[in-house]
Amino acid sequence: MVKKIMTGNIAAAWGARLSRAEVIAAYPITPQTIIVEKLAQFVSDGELKAEYLHVESEHSAMAACIAASQTGARTFTATSSQGLVLMHELLHWASGARAPIVMANVNRALAPPWSVWVEHTDMMSQRDTGWIQFYAESNQEVLDTTIMCYKLCEDKDIQLPAMIGLDAFYLSHTSEIVDIPDQEKVDKFLPKFEPAYPLDVENPLSIGSLSMPHQWYPEFRYKIQEAMERVIPKLNKIEEEFYKEFGRKYTGPLELYNTEDAEVVLIISGAATGTVKETVDILRKKGIKVGVIRLRMFRPFPSDYLVKALSKISFIGVIDRSFSFGHEGAIYSEIKASLYGLNAPLIKNFIVGMGGRDITTDTITKIYENCFSCLKNNKIDIPVEWIDIKV
Amino acid sequence: MIEIRFHGRGGQGAVVASNILADAAFKEGKYVQAFPYFGVERRGAPVTSFTRIDKDPIKIKSQVYKPNYIVVLDPTLMNVTDVTSGLDKDGIVLINSDKYPKYYNLSFKTATVDATSIAIENKLGSRMAPIVNTSILGAFAKISGEVMLESIVLAIKESAPSKKEENIKAAKQAYEKTIM
Numbered sequence: 001m002v003k004k005i006m007t008g009n010i011a012a013a014w015g016a017r018l019s020r021a022e023v024i025a026a027y028p029i030t031p032q033t034i035i036v037e038k039l040a041q042f043v044s045d046g047e048l049k050a051e052y053l054h055v056e057s058e059h060s061a062m063a064a065c066i067a068a069s070q071t072g073a074r075t076f077t078a079t080s081s082q083g084l085v086l087m088h089e090l091l092h093w094a095s096g097a098r099a100p101i102v103m104a105n106v107n108r109a110l111a112p113p114w115s116v117w118v119e120h121t122d123m124m125s126q127r128d129t130g131w132i133q134f135y136a137e138s139n140q141e142v143l144d145t146t147i148m149c150y151k152l153c154e155d156k157d158i159q160l161p162a163m164i165g166l167d168a169f170y171l172s173h174t175s176e177i178v179d180i181p182d183q184e185k186v187d188k189f190l191p192k193f194e195p196a197y198p199l200d201v202e203n204p205l206s207i208g209s210l211s212m213p214h215q216w217y218p219e220f221r222y223k224i225q226e227a228m229e230r231v232i233p234k235l236n237k238i239e240e241e242f243y244k245e246f247g248r249k250y251t252g253p254l255e256l257y258n259t260e261d262a263e264v265v266l267i268i269s270g271a272a273t274g275t276v277k278e279t280v281d282i283l284r285k286k287g288i289k290v291g292v293i294r295l296r297m298f299r300p301f302p303s304d305y306l307v308k309a310l311s312k313i314s315f316i317g318v319i320d321r322s323f324s325f326g327h328e329g330a331i332y333s334e335i336k337a338s339l340y341g342l343n344a345p346l347i348k349n350f351i352v353g354m355g356g357r358d359i360t361t362d363t364i365t366k367i368y369e370n371c372f373s374c375l376k377n378n379k380i381d382i383p384v385e386w387i388d389i390k391v
Numbered sequence: 392m393i394e395i396r397f398h399g400r401g402g403q404g405a406v407v408a409s410n411i412l413a414d415a416a417f418k419e420g421k422y423v424q425a426f427p428y429f430g431v432e433r434r435g436a437p438v439t440s441f442t443r444i445d446k447d448p449i450k451i452k453s454q455v456y457k458p459n460y461i462v463v464l465d466p467t468l469m470n471v472t473d474v475t476s477g478l479d480k481d482g483i484v485l486i487n488s489d490k491y492p493k494y495y496n497l498s499f500k501t502a503t504v505d506a507t508s509i510a511i512e513n514k515l516g517s518r519m520a521p522i523v524n525t526s527i528l529g530a531f532a533k534i535s536g537e538v539m540l541e542s543i544v545l546a547i548k549e550s551a552p553s554k555k556e557e558n559i560k561a562a563k564q565a566y567e568k569t570i571m
Contacts, residue, residue, distance in 0.1 A: 005410070005417050005425070170452045174426035175410050177417060274452040281450075360453040 001185075001246075006178050008171030011139040012078060012104040012164070013038035014178075015146025017048045018186045019102070021076035025053035025064035030116045031172045032080040032106040039076075058083040062090035062101075069099035070207060072198040074150060077101065080168065081108035081122045088126065094161045095130025095224060097208055100153035100193070101161040102146060107135075107270065107321075108168040109355045117356020118168040120270065121322040124298070124330045130224050132162035132231055133299040135269040137255075139178050142166050144248060147186055151238050154193045157230045168356065170271035181246050189245050228300045235297075253302035254309055255294040258284060262291030264371040265310070267335060268319040269295040272352075272359040276319075279364035290368050295331060303338035310339070315375040316347040317367055321359075323351055328384045348374060349384040363388055392445040393537055394455045398474050399464035402434040402516075404524030408462070409440035411528055411550055415542035416444040424449045434520075437472055444537060460535055461499075463487060464506070464523050475499055485534055485569075487523050492570060502571035504530035509564050513557040525551070529562030530569040540566050 006014070012035045016024065024043070026036040042048035051068070055061045058079050065075040079087065084105050094101055109119035123133060132153065136142045142164060149162040166172055197205065211217040232253055239250040255273075258280050259265050268276055273294040283290050293309055295302075310316060320329025327333065332349035339347070350367050353359040367387060374380045395412065399405030406427040413425035424443040441455040457477045466488040468474060475484060475497060483500045486492075489508065492501040506526035516522035525547055532540040544559050551558045 005414050005423060169426065169428075174424060174452070175413055176424050176449070177422065271452045274450040278451040358454050360456070361451065 001179055001182055003177055003179050005175045006139060007034065007173050007175050008136070008139045008142050008166045009034035009106070009173070010038055011143040011178050012146060012166065013042065014180055015104075015143040016076040016102075017042050018143075018181060018183060019076070019147050019150045019190055020074065020187075021048070021050050022073040023051045023053065023065065023068035023075045024077065025055050025061040025068070025075070026077045026079065027055055027058045027061050027083060029058075029080045029083040031108060031168045032078050032083070032104070034172070035078040035104055035106075058086045059090060062087045062094060065101045066090065066094050066097055066099050069094075069101050070097060070195070070199045072193060072195045074154075074193045075099075075101050076103070078104040078106070080106035081110055084122045085110065085125060088129070091126055091129035091131060091161075093208070096220065098159040099161055100150070100159055102149045102153060103161070103163045104142070104146065105163050105165050106168050106172045107165045115355040116168060118170055118270070119321055119354050119356065120165065123163060123165050124322045124324075126163070127299060127330065130160065131299065132160055132228075132297070133165065134162065134297050135165040135295065136171060137271055137273045137294060139171060139174070139176050140248070141250075142171065143178060143180070144242065144246070144250070147181070147190060148235075148238050148242055148250075150193070151190050152231065152235055155234060156196055158227050158234060159196065160224070160227055160231070165270065167271040179248075185245055189242065231300050232302060232305070250296075252305065253295070253297045254305050255296060256309055257292045257294070259291035259293060259309060259313070261289055262313060263289045264315045264317065264368055264375065265291045265293055265313045266317045266319055266364070266367065266371075267293045267295060267331065269298065269331065270321060272319075272321065275359055275361060276364050279361045279368070282361060283365065283368060288368070298331070301334050301338070303334075306335060306338050307342065310345065313345050315371050316345055317350055317371045318347065319350050319352050319367070321353045323354070332384070346374060346378070346380060348380050351384065351386045352388065357388060392443055392449065393460070394458045395442040395444075395460040395462060396455050396458040397440045397442075397462045397464065398468050398472055399438050399440075400434075400468070401436045401438050402520055402522075403438075403464045404522045405438045405464050406440045407550075408464070408524035408528055409442045411524070411543065411546045412442045412531065412538065413444070414546040414550060415528075415538045416442075418542045418545055419538060421446060422448050428454055437468060458482060460485065460531070460537075462527055462531060464527055466490075469495065483534055485527065485530055487527055500571070502530065502534040502569055504565050504569040506530065506565055509561050509568070513554075513561040513564075515554060515557055515561060525558040526561040526565040529565035532562075533566045533569045534571050
């Protein structure tokens with residue numbers, strides 16, 4: 001192992017390299033470009049033995065990844081924002097074909113107006129594509145999650161693709177200390193990919209041909225959901241194994257920070273969690289009982305884990321860095337649904353940091369204060385409130 | 392925690408400077424973070440980047456609003472950007488300039504170094520667009536005491552894609568020539 005400072009983009013490329021990705025098909029887009037540039041360099045320098053495919057669009061990148069994955073190659077791609085939404089059609093195909101592709105997505109806002117800065121709408125819009133979704137807080141987590149994702153996705157009980165979100169600039173272009181694991185250790189942790197039903201010219205079969213309504217279509221869909229239900233228990237096991245091998249502990253779908261005796265808890269995902277933790281430290285020093293839960297994964301959605309974590313909390317503030325127009329933040333919707341029928345606490349939605357607007361400790365302090373004021377009055381006047389906007 | 396804000400123009404190496412500084416502090420066993428705030432990268436456009444250095448792991452992921460140090464890579468920015476915005480009252484401003492610090496008449500401790508001449512002398516970048524980042528970091532080591540010149544040299548040695556020796560020489564010269 002060697003510690004270096006590197007950006008989230010470089011960490012993502014190292015994750016693919018250490019996992020020995022065999023086929024990489026990707027199209028560059030700001031702020032993801034450095035991931036594919038670094039991988040191209042690894043391949044041309046002979047440090048990563050992979051087929052690097054130059055494609056004409058993200059749609060083609062995903063098509064190439066699906067085909068390669070079905071022949072039994074470990075595949076990797078990376079994209080962002082407009083690129084991810086252009087892939088949308090084939091994202092459904094990847095999960096339907098049970099291709100365990102791993103993709104890094106630099107979370108970036110969608111145009112217009114043009115913005116290259118962070119927002120989660122790009123990935124939230126892919127909610128129903130059958131992909132496992134992670135959102136990272138640090139560059140180390142980007143690297144480690146990439147390795148763990150291959151083990152998770154390629155497992156015979158899962159066989160689904162996964163996307164790992166890393167926030168534009170706050171991770172993609174931020175240098176921090178990253179521990180690069182030893183290749184031998186990664187090889188031991190992550191054995192070669194062996195697909196259940198590989199495409200093989202010697203032993204032909206077809207995948208994805210027509211299914212009449214009376215045939216197997218609903219069953220294929222049902223099987224995807226069964227696999228999704230196995231993801232979190234499997235992830236917990238993989239993280240335990242990862243901890244034994246590499247000494248870094250991950251805590252499943254949620255990360256709890258000072259929640260035990262907290263009166264108000266915020267729920268958030270992505271890099272801004274760090275700023276919330278910093279704010280929690282500041283407020284705790286003043287004796288204010290606050291905590292934060294980081295949602296590490298959005299699909300499968302960890303409802304049971306959240307219900308358990310929130311059982312003693314008086315007030316929940318849900319921060320969404322995305323929005324479902326005509327309704328509310330996506331994470332807020334899911335958490336309310338998870339708590340339905342239970343003795344639910346008060347819960348409020350904050351829409352913050354769209355288009356990369358900086359989320360500061362002042363922003364978060366204001367949100368905690370807002371929560372405490374609602375809690376005191378036992379009433380929420382504005383259930384979905386946009387914070388730090390100039391209107 | 393120590394926070395540093397760099398002001399430069401696209402092509403001068405402000406973003407790389409924030410990274411090299413972070414790397415230098417990392418080599419001294421500190422926790423670090425470095426990141427840019429820029430739009431669609433253009434040569435000559437104002438660029439801001441940040442470095443954080445701490446003895447403990449750094450959680451915060453927002454921009455720097457109350458820096459301890461300001462590093463200005465292009466003196467013409469003094470007229471167009473409020474470079475000292477939010478600077479701690481005991482903070483220091485370091486400017487790449489051939490003028491004496493008192494010329495700028497700031498209400499903060501001010502230092503200057505002619506990083507442009509040093510860069511040109513060492514053939515870093517071109518005469519019209521010299522790359523001043525390694526020179527300014529040598530000056531930063533001198534005026535701040537936050538990192539040692541040796542660590543800056545080591546970080547340059549590892550990260551400079553070319554002209555390693557010239558960059559190191561520039562950092563060392565700037566260290567000697569800084570005026571405060």
